[in-house]
Amino acid sequence: MASIEERVHQIIEKELGVNPEQITPEASFIEDLGADSLDTVELVMAFEEEFGMEISDEDAEKLTTVQGVVDYLKANAE
Amino acid sequence: MDPKISVHITGTGRAVPDRILTNQDLEKMVDTTDEWITTRSGIKRRHIIGPGQSNSDFVAQACRNALAMAQVDAADVDFLLVGTITGDLIFPSTACLVQEKIGARNAAAWDLSAACSGWLYGVKTATALLKTGMGKRALVVGSEMLSTITDWTDRSTCVLFGDGSGATLLEAREDSPGGVLATYARTDGGLAELLHIPKGGSRYPVTPEVLAERSNKVQMKGNEVFKHAVRNMESAAREVLAQAGLGTGDVTLLIPHQANIRIIKAIASRLEIEMDRVYVNLQEYGNTSAASIPIALDEARRAGRVREGDRVLMAAFGGGLTWGAALVQF
Known part of the structure; x- marks a missing residue:
């Protein structure tokens, strides 16, 4: 099984159509990876489906960077 | 149910107001831009009811x-x-007023409240009625004058909605293949507050305070609605295909509720239906709620995009929450 980091990176690559080298830990989805507000909703949906969990809108709003998502999933995903 | 009876969509029609509101017009009304509206929704224009006109x-x-x-x-x-x-009056129903206007003197007429899924719920209801043999023909309409319940100071919602009407005639036939192959409708009242009008009904009647805070107008939690819309329309589409024993490759045309191009693209991608098999007209009308699918179906039929034998998959989603799908062979 791939690590949480690897799975997160793959989803970001596919959903936002960015190159792997752009996906640095501190990269912001909106500022650095060209996402708009609906792209971030689709990203959260993809994380929910990949990790079989629900991410509340309140939590989702705080998930603005690659590292933020990885940390959140490490703490909350089974 | 008489197994020999099948129900066919034999006629379609649409009517929309002439008055147009463009994204450029909206730039003068709220803090928004044509670019923002276009990339977030795909909408360029919407038709808006004028003085003296009614649903x-x-x-x-x-x-x-x-x-x-x-x-x-x-x-x-x-x-x-x-x-x-968005009926003309609280009562009688808009269907009663229409019955008189068109001279449908032998019809039982009533409204059906399922927000953006209203036409789809109507198709499910009418198909069941006609299959019992209780009647031969049903007019099923989705029609909305959303501009009358839009908060024109809320830039997150007012750019999305438009007005219009779409009608379909359903007819029962014996020993005729095709027609309505499958329907599916579901509800989740637990999520009512994601998309609703909080006040102005019998629980909280209109007061000066309600008018001042505009809580008698549509409110939507856009991100949450987006997620449910994509997932529920996808599952409803899969459900009707499974009922009919067909796959997405058997679908000639997908007509999803025309709310947002991003929702439509997400559904098409999940169903693995290429966009050239998806009908999109929201750039011209915005989200016309219950009217969106029958308006699109009428356009598609009159443009020759739906021919005899074609299978059309339609999926709806709206406040309630309500959602559903219908698979129809023409």
């Missing part, structure tokens, strides 16, 4: 167009169902 006027015209296509007299219609949440 029932447009429904009546859409019904006349559908009856003319099918060459059926209004007096031969048994049921008239209007899916709407």
Whole structure:
């Protein structure tokens, strides 16, 4: 099984159509990876489906960077 | 249910107001831009009802167009169902007013409240009625004058909505293949507050405070609605395909509720249906709620994009939450 980091990176690559080298830990989805507000909703949906969990809108709003998502999933995903 | 009876969509019609509101017009009304609206929704223009016009006027015209296509007299219609949440009056129903306007004197007429899924719920209801043999013909309409319940100071919602009417004539036939192959409808009242009008009904009647805070207008939690819309329309589409024993490759045209191009693209991608098999007209009308699918179906039929034998998959989603799908072979 791939690590949480690897799975997160793959989803970001596919959903936002960015190159792997752009996906640095501190990269912001909106500022650095060209996402708009609906792209971030689709990203959260993809994380929910990949990790079989629900991410509340309140939590989702705080998930603005690659590292933020990885940390959140490490703490909350089974 | 009589297994020999199948239900066919034999006529379609639409009617929309002439008055147009463009993204450039909206730039002057709220803090927004054409670029923002276009990339977030795909909408460029919407049609807006004018002074002296009413929902029932447009429904009546859409019904006349559908009856003319099918060459059926209004007096031969048994049921008239209007899916709407923006009726002319609190009562009687818009369907009653339309019954008089088009001369459907032998029809039982009523409104059906399922927000954006109103037409789809109507198709499910009418198909079941016609299959029992209780009648031969039903006009099923989705019609909405959303501009009348839009908060024109809320830039997150007011750019999305438009007005219009779409009508379909459903006819029962014996020993005729095709028609409505499958329908599916579901509800989740636990999520009512994601998309609703909080006040102005009998629980919280209109007061000066309600008017001042505009809580008698549509409110939507956009991100949450987006997620449910994508997932529920996808699952409803899969459900009707499974009922009919068909796959997405058997679908000639997908007509999803026209709310947002991003939702439509997400559904098409999940169903693995290429965008050239997806009908999109929201750039011209915005989200017309219950009217969006029948308006699109009428455009598609008149443009020759739906021919005899074609299978059309339609999926709806709206406040309630309500959602559903129908698979129809023409």
